Amino acid sequence: MALHPQAEAYLDLFPTDLGTPLADLTPQAIAEMRALDGFAEQRGPVIPLPVVRDEVAGGVPVRVYRADAGSHPLPALVYFHGGGWVFGSVARNDPLARDLAARTGAVVVSVDYRLAPEHPFPAAADDAWAAVEDVFARPSFYGADPERIAVLGDSAGGNLAAVAAWQARDAGLRLAHQALIYPVTDVAMDTLSYRAYATGFGLGADEMAWFIAQYGGDPADPRLAPLRLADMAGLAPATVVTAECDPLCDEGAAYAGRLEQAGVPVDYRCYAGAVHGFFGLPGFFDQAVEARQYVAARLKEAFA
Numbered sequence: 001m002a003l004h005p006q007a008e009a010y011l012d013l014f015p016t017d018l019g020t021p022l023a024d025l026t027p028q029a030i031a032e033m034r035a036l037d038g039f040a041e042q043r044g045p046v047i048p049l050p051v052v053r054d055e056v057a058g059g060v061p062v063r064v065y066r067a068d069a070g071s072h073p074l075p076a077l078v079y080f081h082g083g084g085w086v087f088g089s090v091a092r093n094d095p096l097a098r099d100l101a102a103r104t105g106a107v108v109v110s111v112d113y114r115l116a117p118e119h120p121f122p123a124a125a126d127d128a129w130a131a132v133e134d135v136f137a138r139p140s141f142y143g144a145d146p147e148r149i150a151v152l153g154d155s156a157g158g159n160l161a162a163v164a165a166w167q168a169r170d171a172g173l174r175l176a177h178q179a180l181i182y183p184v185t186d187v188a189m190d191t192l193s194y195r196a197y198a199t200g201f202g203l204g205a206d207e208m209a210w211f212i213a214q215y216g217g218d219p220a221d222p223r224l225a226p227l228r229l230a231d232m233a234g235l236a237p238a239t240v241v242t243a244e245c246d247p248l249c250d251e252g253a254a255y256a257g258r259l260e261q262a263g264v265p266v267d268y269r270c271y272a273g274a275v276h277g278f279f280g281l282p283g284f285f286d287q288a289v290e291a292r293q294y295v296a297a298r299l300k301e302a303f304a
Contacts, residue, residue, distance in 0.1 A: 003201075003245055004273030010202070010284050011275065017203040022210050027117075034087055034115075042283030043095040047102050055141075058130030061112040063090045064142060065101040075106040075176070075303035076144035078132050078164070082155030082181075082280065084211030085116045085124050096280055100152070103296035106303065107144050109135055113160065121217030121224055128160040129167050136173050148303045150177040150236070152295070154279050155248070156211070158183025162226040162255065165236050175236035177302035179295050181279045182241060182248050183255065185227040187212045187219045191250035201245045203276040208247055227255050232262035239267050239298040241291055243274035267298060 003011070019038075020029070037043075051066035066074065077100060081093040090097070090112040097110040113127035132151060139146040151168075153161030158180040165178040189205060189212075198205035217224035238259050242252040249270065256268035271278065271287050282288040 002273055003275070004285075004287065006285050006287070007245065007273055007275045007278070010281075011200070014202065015200070017207050017276070022206060025210070030086065030117075034089070037092050039281060039283075042281045043093075044099055044282040044288075046095050047098040049098055049101060052098075057109065057111070058134035060127045060131050061090070062131055063094070063097065063110045063112070065097050065108040065110070066143060067101045067105060071143065073139065073145040074143055075104070075148035075150070075299075076135055076139070076142055077101075077104060077106040077108045077299065078135055078149070078151045078161075079108055079110045080113065080128055080151070080153035080157030080160040080164075081110070082153070082157045082277070083115075084208075085121075085156045085215040086211055087115070088157070093280070099292060100296070103292060104299045104303070106148075106150075106299065107142055109142060116214040116216070121215050124156070124160055124215070125163050125223045128164045132164045132168060133171070133173075136168075147174075148176050150175060150179065150299055150302060152179040152181070152299070153183065154181035155276065156184055156215075157181075158252075159185065159224075159226065163223050165238075166222065166226060166229055166232070168236070169234050177239065177299055178236045179239045179299060180241070180252065180255070181291075181295070182243050182246055182276055183252055184248060185251045185255040186225045187217075188225075189247075191247075191254075193250040194247045197245050197247045197249070201247075201275050203247060205247050227251060227258065232258055232264060235259060235262070235264045237265040237302060239295055240269075241279065241295065242268075242270045243276050243278055244270050244272050245274060246276040248276060269294060
């Protein structure tokens with residue numbers, strides 16, 4: 001399908017996701033890339049909120065956002081940023097977390113999970129689960145309603161959200177919803193979308209292979225590849241968003257299909273002509289605003 005005109009303009013500026021040859025990604029280069037954010041102005045406005053505080057959840061650094069100054073319990077949304085398990089942070093994704101708090105009316109708990117390659121699999125998944133478990137264990141600390149807790153993640157963060165969702169089910173903790181934005185659900189890299197969008201559409205297949213290699217893990221382990229989970233019955237209701245011109249598109253669609261087959265309520269939406277990463281860059285993509293409105297509406301419905 002044809003690229004969205006805004007995606008075309010974006011790719012003219014940023015033809016690859018990492019913007020540097022993979023062979024040049026030394027530990028020093030990775031550290032330098034983490035320290036800089038070339039997309040800061042495109043991540044959207046930093047919405048003023050009455051409550052923004054840094055805390056620790058189950059030993060993991062988190063930042064807590066609240067769109068009102070009250071003390072009454074609100075729904076809680078545990079958010080996991082993207083970045084291929086290698087890049088990204090709470091600070092870098094601060095505009096998105098603020099936006100989610102404002103749009104959903106929920107307490108947003110943004111998780112600063114450990115990054116690869118210094119902390120390979122399953123460090124990120126362990127941190128994600130520790131944070132979710134802590135919100136359930138200490139809802140009053142977060143100002144959260146324990147009956148209305150959801151998870152949301154984009155890209156590698158979508159992977160962590162999906163994994164945390166099945167871990168919550170297995171622990172007997174009921175999530176209200178899981179929102180997965182172009183999630184990594186498998187690491188086989190063998191889908192039609194991987195072949196169709198391997199190069200020339202931003203995130204490339206070679207870059208995904210590099211990210212997967214940094215994180216490591218057994219490709220059959222559902223903590224790495226939640227699509228490999230044997231039983232999806234009883235998982236939290238889901239919203240799954242994909243970008244059409246993205247190597248990850250088909251595995252996101254497949255995950256939504258597996259959830260539906262297991263009897264899990266799921267709503268799937270693929271954004272035509274969009275490329276990976278659009279959700280986090282409203283300064284580039286009008287579809288980012290559309291998708292955020294859609295996801296927020298789904299979450300508010302779940303919380304209601």
